[in-house]
Amino acid sequence: xxxxxxxxxxxxxxxxxxxxxxxxxxxxxxxxxxxxxxxxxxxxxxxxxxxxxxxxxxxxxxxxxxxxxxxxxxxxxxxxxxxxxxxxxxxxxxxxxxxxxxxxxxxxxxxxxxxxxxxxxxxxxxxxxxxxxxxxxxxxxxxxxxxxxxxxxxxxxxxxxxxxxxxxxxxxxxxxxxxxxxxxxxxxxxxxxxxxxxxxxxxxxxxxxxxxxxxxxxxxxxxxxxxxxxxxxxxxxxxxxxxxxxxxxxxxxxxxxxxxxxxxxxxxxxxxxxxxxxxxxxxxxxx
Amino acid sequence: xxxxxxxxxxxxxxxxxxxxxxxxxxxxxxxxxxxxxxxxxxxxxxxxxxxxxxxxxxxxxxxxxxxxxxxxxxxxxxxxxxxxxxxxxxxxxxxxxxxxxxxxxxxxxxxxxxxxxxxxxxxxxxxxxxxxxxxxxxxxxxxxxxxxxxxxxxxxxxxxxxxxxxxxxxxxxxxxxxxxxxxxxxxxxxxxxxxxxxxxxxxxxxxxxxxxxxxxxxxxxxxxxxxxxxxxxxxxxxxxxxxxxxxxxxxxxxxxxxxxxxxxxxxxxxxxxxxxxxxxxxxxxxxxxxxxxxxxxxxxxxxxxxxxxx
Amino acid sequence: xxxxxxxxxxxxxxxxxxxxxxxxxxxxxxxxxxxxxxxxxxxxxxxxxxxxxxxxxxxxxxxxxxxxxxxxxxxxxxxxxxxxxxxxxxxxxxxxxxxxxxxxxxxxxxxxxxxxxxxxxxxxxxxxxxxxxxxxxxxxxxxxxxxxxxxxxxxxxxxxxxxxxxxxxxxxxxxxxxxxxxxxxxxxxxxxxxxxxxxxxxxxxxxxxxxxxxxxxxxxxxxxxxxxxxxxxxxxxxxxxxxxxxxxxxxxxxxxxxxxxxxxxxxxxxxxxxxxxxxxxxxxxxxxxxxxxxxxxxxxxxxxxxxxxxxxxxxxxxxxxxxxx
Numbered sequence: 001x002x003x004x005x006x007x008x009x010x011x012x013x014x015x016x017x018x019x020x021x022x023x024x025x026x027x028x029x030x031x032x033x034x035x036x037x038x039x040x041x042x043x044x045x046x047x048x049x050x051x052x053x054x055x056x057x058x059x060x061x062x063x064x065x066x067x068x069x070x071x072x073x074x075x076x077x078x079x080x081x082x083x084x085x086x087x088x089x090x091x092x093x094x095x096x097x098x099x100x101x102x103x104x105x106x107x108x109x110x111x112x113x114x115x116x117x118x119x120x121x122x123x124x125x126x127x128x129x130x131x132x133x134x135x136x137x138x139x140x141x142x143x144x145x146x147x148x149x150x151x152x153x154x155x156x157x158x159x160x161x162x163x164x165x166x167x168x169x170x171x172x173x174x175x176x177x178x179x180x181x182x183x184x185x186x187x188x189x190x191x192x193x194x195x196x197x198x199x200x201x202x203x204x205x206x207x208x209x210x211x212x213x214x215x216x217x218x219x220x221x222x223x224x225x226x227x228x229x230x231x232x233x234x235x236x237x238x239x240x241x242x243x244x245x246x247x248x249x250x251x252x253x254x255x256x257x258x259x260x261x262x263x264x265x266x267x268x269x270x271x272x273x274x275x276x277x278x279x280x281x282x283x284x285x286x287x
Numbered sequence: 288x289x290x291x292x293x294x295x296x297x298x299x300x301x302x303x304x305x306x307x308x309x310x311x312x313x314x315x316x317x318x319x320x321x322x323x324x325x326x327x328x329x330x331x332x333x334x335x336x337x338x339x340x341x342x343x344x345x346x347x348x349x350x351x352x353x354x355x356x357x358x359x360x361x362x363x364x365x366x367x368x369x370x371x372x373x374x375x376x377x378x379x380x381x382x383x384x385x386x387x388x389x390x391x392x393x394x395x396x397x398x399x400x401x402x403x404x405x406x407x408x409x410x411x412x413x414x415x416x417x418x419x420x421x422x423x424x425x426x427x428x429x430x431x432x433x434x435x436x437x438x439x440x441x442x443x444x445x446x447x448x449x450x451x452x453x454x455x456x457x458x459x460x461x462x463x464x465x466x467x468x469x470x471x472x473x474x475x476x477x478x479x480x481x482x483x484x485x486x487x488x489x490x491x492x493x494x495x496x497x498x499x500x501x502x503x504x505x506x507x508x509x510x511x512x513x514x515x516x517x518x519x520x521x522x523x524x525x526x527x528x529x530x531x532x533x534x535x536x537x538x539x540x541x542x543x544x545x546x547x548x549x550x551x552x553x554x555x556x557x558x559x560x561x562x563x564x565x566x567x568x569x570x571x572x573x574x575x576x577x578x579x580x581x582x583x584x585x586x587x588x589x590x591x592x593x594x595x596x597x
Numbered sequence: 598x599x600x601x602x603x604x605x606x607x608x609x610x611x612x613x614x615x616x617x618x619x620x621x622x623x624x625x626x627x628x629x630x631x632x633x634x635x636x637x638x639x640x641x642x643x644x645x646x647x648x649x650x651x652x653x654x655x656x657x658x659x660x661x662x663x664x665x666x667x668x669x670x671x672x673x674x675x676x677x678x679x680x681x682x683x684x685x686x687x688x689x690x691x692x693x694x695x696x697x698x699x700x701x702x703x704x705x706x707x708x709x710x711x712x713x714x715x716x717x718x719x720x721x722x723x724x725x726x727x728x729x730x731x732x733x734x735x736x737x738x739x740x741x742x743x744x745x746x747x748x749x750x751x752x753x754x755x756x757x758x759x760x761x762x763x764x765x766x767x768x769x770x771x772x773x774x775x776x777x778x779x780x781x782x783x784x785x786x787x788x789x790x791x792x793x794x795x796x797x798x799x800x801x802x803x804x805x806x807x808x809x810x811x812x813x814x815x816x817x818x819x820x821x822x823x824x825x826x827x828x829x830x831x832x833x834x835x836x837x838x839x840x841x842x843x844x845x846x847x848x849x850x851x852x853x854x855x856x857x858x859x860x861x862x863x864x865x866x867x868x869x870x871x872x873x874x875x876x877x878x879x880x881x882x883x884x885x886x887x888x889x890x891x892x893x894x895x896x897x898x899x900x901x902x903x904x905x906x907x908x909x910x911x912x913x914x915x916x917x918x919x920x921x922x
Contacts, residue, residue: 132532268429498687
């Protein structure tokens with residue numbers, strides 16, 4: 001009970017500091033707006049608008065009817081960006097959570113138990129890290145085939161090593177401290193030590209990395225979809241939309257602008273929140 | 288010293304073997320029949336089976352893996368393309384110079400932009416010379432490479448007509464792709480340089496230098512810069528790898544005939560040996576670059592140098 | 598040539614950040630004659646290092662402000678000097694030895710280069726390269742390091758040896774004033790004695806004046822002619838070593854300081870440390886800064902700051918003595 005209350009007041013303190021950080025608040029605001037838009041996408045503009053083709057409305061610039069204009073098939077870009085957001089943001093969240101979960105588990109085990117298990121896990125991670133991540137993702141997509149699920153797997157696998165390393169390092173700094181030794185001496189079980197002592201103390205950098213990595217994941221997914229190795233048409237994903245827009249760069253540049261801004265704004269917001277959290281969790285680091 | 292160089296060099300062998308193993312395993316999972324892919328849908332089943340047998344595609348996984356490694360090591364034989372039936376390594380050697388040129392130019396440009404601006408922004412912390420570069424780098428960290436490339440094409444090639452938008456015929460063709468690749472890396476280097484520089488100029492030995500009466504420029508360039516750049520140098524190796532990976536996207540945007548476009552095409556064609564070879568090749572180059580950076584680091588930093596001299 | 602080398606008058610230093618203002622030094626007066634050594638003693642956070650950095654004009658540029666006071670060095674107020682003129686003084690006429698030798702040397706430059714730099718920066722005698730090299734070796738030998746080690750890097754030296762290098766850098770240009778900021782705190786006790794003895798010897802040889810900052814009264818007794826006791830940014834007592842160690846009259850804080858070190862000659866049950874903590878420098882007490890911890894605190898102490906009480910050169914900032922007179 002006591003530690004729970006302490007934890008809460010700690011969280012409140014972090015939130016208080018974060019609230020003062022204007023750029024982080026701008027990021028949070030944008031993300032909330034995007035999240036709401038994506039959640040209520042169907043109510044704002046139904047999905048069939050995103051795939052309904054219309055010969056007479058091809059490549060129209062933004063107007064009152066189509067506020068973001070239309071694409072080469074006469075589809076409403078606003079609706080496509082909206083529903084594309086569902087896909088792009090979900091990819092970001094799912095891959096970040098999955099890599100955190102898998103990488104975190106591996107890293108925590110490696111850090112806590114050490115020994116040969118640590119050695120094996122970390123050597124594998126070193127090896128994975130020496131392949132540029134987009135290349136690794138690409139190889140996975142090449143083997144499994146280009147679709148949404150495989151894209152998720154590809155991006156997750158490529159991001160696991162970074163999380164494993166981070167969590168291992170965080171756990172190691174905590175494990176070496178005296179209070180863990182004390183807990184061990186009292187006969188506390190490993191599981192309890194990990195959950196009660198290590199995770200709460202190592203959580204700061206992990207939260208920061210996870211938040212910031214969402215933007216990396218969104219960018220990676222967009223890049224893979226752009227080169228045709230991710231989400232396939234007619235699904236409205238931001239990177240895939242830009243890939244289609246490329247052919248009409250001369251005649252309909254508006255097709256490039258809106259999905260591009262959607263990617264930039266969401267990636268930027270996650271970076272801003274990540275930076276803000278880093279400063280709020282550890283004020284000493286702030287420069 | 289020789290011991291350090293040799294020891295460090297030998298360390299990449301297991302990593303390269305690991306990389307080969309991982310990539311080989313991933314691509315082993317590819318569904319489909321290699322013989323069928325080579326001969327096409329019209330070929331007779333018996334011919335397909337014979338080819339599979341002859342090429343060793345029916346062998347167990349480890350037999351195939353070791354055969355592959357031995358071929359690569361002894362003869363630089365990375366296999367034969369399903370599509371062209373030519374050795375894939377020949378194709379890689381034709382394509383690689385474009386990618387290498389792009390990535391090298393980009394890393395050089397990024398260093399020349401990112402590092403000085405990072406230093407400036409740390410020295411002038413909280414001034415406009417700090418805030419503006421930071422805002423720009425924040426933005427660049429969120430911009431997709433390909434979108435940046437398309438915007439540069441739209442502006443400088445299509446609207447202004449200053450530069451060509453695709454191809455590799457002259458050095459002018461490289462300006463937009465190199466800029467595209469370099470800018471996000473420059474932003475990363477700038478942020479990194481800024482933070483190491485800020486940390487360095489707070490060190491006690493910087494105060495010692497000032498206490499000697501050293502002018503500010505000397506304090507920054509002689510005392511702070513070398514210490515601040517040591518961690519940045521290690522990141523440069525990683526950046527090069529990132530740029531080689533990013534080249535896949537950049538080359539697609541600017542229609543450059545490098546390894547990246549080759550790989551994308553190979554994936555579309557299900558030309559697995561090509562994908563396998565290109566991935567291993569690029570990963571090997573990355574490892575070699577990181578190795579070189581590590582060695583260079585050993586020469587620059589007296590602490591590491593001394594450790595291996597003993 | 599004036600007898601008086603350095604005179605600090607009413608010096609105030611604050612550290613100003615967006616969030617708070619730290620009152621680090623609050624109107625101190627201190628003077629130093631040529632060849633003399635003044636010790637500044639006090640707890641961590643009393644403003645000793647800030648005073649030293651003010652003399653060097655090396656306060657953190659973005660936060661440190663000197664709203665009041667003057668520091669006169671050899672007849673010049675150095676607080677109004679141009680930065681370029683100040684640089685000519687720094688390292689040549691005034692140099693400083695820093696607290697932590699482990700971090701005070703640049704890890705990527707050889708120790709020889711680091712000593713040489715001071716000589717190159719202040720090369721009035723137009724020494725040739727060879728002469729400068731000679732001088733570097735000479736200085737190293739002077740601090741007891743064999744000159745062949747000049748090409749080695751700081752990490753190859755032990756703590757005590759590093760501090761010798763730091764001292765060599767400070768003494769390379771034979772300064773008129775040497776500020777030593779806890780030069781031995783980071784060293785082992787046996788090394789401390791060696792380094793101190795060496796410093797004293799070199800100082801006497803070079804006729805250098807010195808400000809010795811320390812919290813160790815033993816070091817004060819060993820090296821200093823005069824002592825300033827600092828508390829919460831003020832000099833609460835100042836006098837000769839005899840005044841401080843032998844006189845009957847003392848500031849209660851000085852008595853407390855002596856009470857918190859073990860005395861071998863006097864048998865006592867336990868040490869007698871000062872109760873409480875140093876006041877928050879962002880929110881100092883209105884009257885005497887020591888009043889909240891003072892065992893002989895009176896009503897007046899809580900409201901009005903005491904003036905200096907003089908007994909010859911011995912001065913004490915305390916109401917106890919002002920009232921008696």
